[in-house]
Amino acid sequence: MKVTVIGSGYVGLVTGACLSDLGFKVVCLDKDEEKIRALHEGQVPIFEPGLKEVLSRNRADGRIRFTTDACEAIEHGDILFIAVGTPPSEDGSADLGHVLAVAALIGRHLKGFKLVVNKSTVPVGTADKVRATISHELMSRGMMPDLFDVISNPEFLKEGAAIDDFMRPDRIVVGVDQGPHYARSQRMMGDLYASFNRHHSRTVWMDVKSAELTKYAANAMLATRISFMNEIANLADVLGADVDHIRRGIGADTRIGHSFLYAGCGYGGSCFPKDTQALVSTAKAYGQNMSVVHATEQVNARQKLILVDRLLQRMGQDLTGRKIALWGLAFKPNTDDMREATSRVVIRQLLARGARVSAYDPVAGSEAMKALRHDFAGDLNALERFELVSHEMQALESADALMVLTEWKNFHNPDFVAMKTLMRKPFILDGRNLYNPEALSELGLAYQGVGRRNDLVQFLTFENEQETVPSLRASASGVAVHA
Ligand SMILES: NC(=O)c1ccc[n+]([C@@H]2O[C@H](COP(=O)([O-])OP(=O)(O)OC[C@H]3O[C@@H](n4cnc5c(N)ncnc54)[C@H](O)[C@@H]3O)[C@@H](O)[C@H]2O)c1
Incomplete structure (x- = not known):
């Protein structure tokens, strides 16, 4: 069985690479x-860790190749994966422009039976639209309109661990609808993923609509857990409790589990923000109100500003003359993806208040510069106060504060003594709760995590430091002292 993957981005490349590693002959098509x-x-x-190695060995063995030639690519595969982007439209709904353009392309080049598998994250009902588009193209060529089947196989990989997720899936969701090609489509997908089902079946079979909605439900659930913990963390902050204890305390309950309970400075990336928006928008179109998911989005938008709020509480609204160091720009570690990254919101806020920003990221530097040039297209002068440096310690030189935005491994155990020496005022705003507040306190570093015990925060005197800061000041008993 041969495979064509249309769209060679994060999902398409990983899918193509992994399927070629399983022995399938793969062609990856992209218009870029x-x-x-x-x-x-x-x-x-x-x-993407490991991707280069998998691609290069399969390329060398002739199992994977890349093309911009749609005719050749569509001719090649028995299975045609659609793995193009589904960005948000103005109103938050998923923009199906790329998916439907690919459907039209398939319809224009189809000659014999093909199984069209939608891997892009798409709203319920998209398979019907893809089917209609392909049929329309076939009929305009005078061909049978049912020379194909369209099924759903949403992707659950995590950027940063994508190869591992694809090769060791928790589950494979496949949605196939009853129809003339039902048995054939099921058999082809069963054969494709047989390597993952040898020990026990990881495939969860369902109808197409349920498969399409499963993907959104999964992402909305994960995003909701994060926003929920962020709200608990913010409450812990004012009460003098520690969210890290709470996380362990609730995660130990097997009904809850430990994953996705980390408080921090908000989630980003190409999936959670757009998929929660699209889910709210789909529900609205059907007269439903997804209030939980809507609240999840609102909490996240506020959370992206949490470190800036804390900084302003300490230093006042005007940051002119201040230098702020940032560690981590990508939306999460092990990726250079800057889509919806918290760093973009933080940089905009800091520069708008007159600060100088010195940032370091182990891999996302050039993607970050592209994203920032896009964000500041109308005011490129503001970027003159932004610098990208090539070492994390360099960012700290004479800095008034450090914000840790991405939990790259390099940042887990820094040389705190050297940091104290390098910084003008060693104030660490830890957006990913990497550090032990007690240890930092002993070293004389001012520390602010997200929902960590405030009575361990040491205060430095900034020239225009606010006198009373409700969520920062805490009594020795750990109970916040309100102004
Ligand atoms: N990135 C993730 O972690 C992830 C995880 C699960 C699901 N998804 C979903 O998978 C889909 C793809 O996401 P991605 O992150 O890989 O997107 P991406 O933007 O990285 O890649 C999409 C690719 O499709 C190509 N493309 C667009 N139109 C095309 C056309 N007409 N013909 C050929 N190529 C075309 C683009 O040039 C681009 O290279 C989205 O729906 C996304 O929500 C993404």
Whole structure:
């Protein structure tokens, strides 16, 4: 069985690479000529651990190739995966422009039976639209309109661990609808994923609509857990409790579990923000109100500002003359993806208040610069106060504060003594709760986590430091002292 993957981004490349590693002959199609040229030359356009190695060994063995030629690519695969982007539209709904353009492309080039598998995250009912688009193209060529089937196989990989997630899936969701091709489609998908089902079946079979909604439900649930913990953390902050104890206390309950209970400075990325928005929008179109998911989004938007709020409480609204160091720009570790990254919101706020910003990220530097040039397109002068440095310690030189925005491993155990020496005022705003407040307190570093015990925070005197800061000041008993 041969496979074509249409769209060679995070999902398409990982899908193509992993399926070729399982022995399938794979062609990856993309309309981006630059991307395909780079792939031909052995470069990988995204940072994803292990992807380069998997691609290069399968390329060398002739199991995977890359093309911009739609006709050749559609001819090649028995299975055609659609793995193009579904960005948010103005109103928050998923923009199906790329998916339907691919459907039309398939319809224009189809000659014999193909199984069209939608891997992009799409709203319920999209498979019907893809089916209608392909049929329309076929009929306009005078061909049978049911020369194909369209099924749903949403992707659950995590950027940063994508290869591992694909090769060791918790589950594989496949939605197939009853129809003339039902048995054939099920058999083809069963064969495709047989390697993952040898020990026990990981495939969860369902109808197409349920599969489409399962993906949104999964992302909304994960995002909700994060926002829930962020609200608990903010409450812990004013009460003098520690969210890290709470996380362990509730995670030990097997009904809850430990994953996705980390408080921090908000989630970003290409999936949670757009998928929660799209889910709210789908529900609205059907007269339903997804109030939990809507609240999740609102909490997250506020949470992205939490470190800036804390900084302003300490230093006042005007940050002119201040230098703020940032560690981590990507939306999470092990990726260079800057989509909806918290750093973009933070940088905008800091520069708007006159600060200088010195930032370090182990891999996302060039993607960050592209994203910032886009964000500041109308005011590129503001970026003159932003610098990207090539070492984390360099960012700290004469800095008034450090914000840790991404939990890269390099940041887990820094040299705190050196940090204290380098910084003008060693104030650490830990947006990912990496550090032990007690240890930092002993070293004489001012520390502010998200929902960590405030009585361990040491205060430095800034020239225009606010006198009373309700959520920061705490009595020795750990109970916040309100103004
Ligand atoms: N990134 C993730 O972690 C992740 C995880 C699970 C699901 N998803 C979903 O998978 C889908 C793809 O996401 P992504 O992050 O891989 O997107 P991406 O933007 O990284 O890649 C999409 C690719 O599709 C190409 N493309 C667009 N239109 C095309 C066309 N007509 N013909 C050929 N190529 C075309 C683009 O050039 C781009 O290279 C989205 O729906 C996303 O929500 C993403």
